[in-house]
Amino acid sequence: MKLATSSNIVCERPDGTVFPLERTLQLASAAGFNRFDISFYDWSLPHSPFLTDGWDRWIHSVADEAARLGVQFGQCHAYTYNFLNEKLTAEEHSRHQMLVERSLLCCALLGSTLCVTHPETDRTGANLFATSKTKNLEYFKRLLEISTNYNMELAVENMSDFSIAPMRKYGATAEELVDFVDTFNDSRMGICWDFEHADIMQADQRQSLLYIGNRLKATHVSDTHSATDHELMHIMPLFGTVDWQQAVRTLKEINYRGDFCFEAHNYANRLPDELLPTAVKLSFEIGQYLMSLE
Numbered sequence: 001m002k003l004a005t006s007s008n009i010v011c012e013r014p015d016g017t018v019f020p021l022e023r024t025l026q027l028a029s030a031a032g033f034n035r036f037d038i039s040f041y042d043w044s045l046p047h048s049p050f051l052t053d054g055w056d057r058w059i060h061s062v063a064d065e066a067a068r069l070g071v072q073f074g075q076c077h078a079y080t081y082n083f084l085n086e087k088l089t090a091e092e093h094s095r096h097q098m099l100v101e102r103s104l105l106c107c108a109l110l111g112s113t114l115c116v117t118h119p120e121t122d123r124t125g126a127n128l129f130a131t132s133k134t135k136n137l138e139y140f141k142r143l144l145e146i147s148t149n150y151n152m153e154l155a156v157e158n159m160s161d162f163s164i165a166p167m168r169k170y171g172a173t174a175e176e177l178v179d180f181v182d183t184f185n186d187s188r189m190g191i192c193w194d195f196e197h198a199d200i201m202q203a204d205q206r207q208s209l210l211y212i213g214n215r216l217k218a219t220h221v222s223d224t225h226s227a228t229d230h231e232l233m234h235i236m237p238l239f240g241t242v243d244w245q246q247a248v249r250t251l252k253e254i255n256y257r258g259d260f261c262f263e264a265h266n267y268a269n270r271l272p273d274e275l276l277p278t279a280v281k282l283s284f285e286i287g288q289y290l291m292s293l294e
Contacts, residue, residue, distance in 0.1 A: 008265035108150035119171035132170035174208035190217030
């Protein structure tokens, strides 16, 4: 198991500006991190060079800075969209899918061989589970063939639907993800376990991880103070309600070998720039502490 952090450990600033990714790598590297996840959830917002014709220059600049610092990219997070949204036009689907594939290429250029992505939910039929599973299988079979061109495996993430109850999201339980991956029957497809989502869903995290077992390829490590307020989610572990000793012990018990990766973009986004080195150093030390738990 390897400690890592998402590139969103420092991203949005209190005044609405965005911290350049190269500077985030510098800051986190100085704090001790040598392994990163680039999240295209953040780098698909309107401010992002990823969305422009200059995306190629931008990602090569990031790759050059990572090489200069001697840091690596492990698991990454693909651009995602609701590919089962029937309200999207063919042109909109094409635009979104182009960005998905661009994000896979960007991750490959940074040296990653694993992208996390989201299952989506079909709300057009009465049998949400069955139709969602079928349509996700169709979509991800196509996406996996594309990702294989970049030597990229995929991991589907557990969703959270607490805030939209009684509506459901497909893929919110370990049972649904395991059923999906086992039906897929391809070792290039696995699961990403998001501890915060599972906490919000009041899942038994230990039993879920034991059930997932060797299907686990990636993790999203963050905590939360709320099941509904997004401003109080995605904070640093030990600041919320997740039982981290149990979580880490179970990861070790199932012999998880992937990244233990922070996805805590609400941790430092209100802090002034002057405090960022201290904050990121603390996050690294929290990571070291968690990794040492037995």
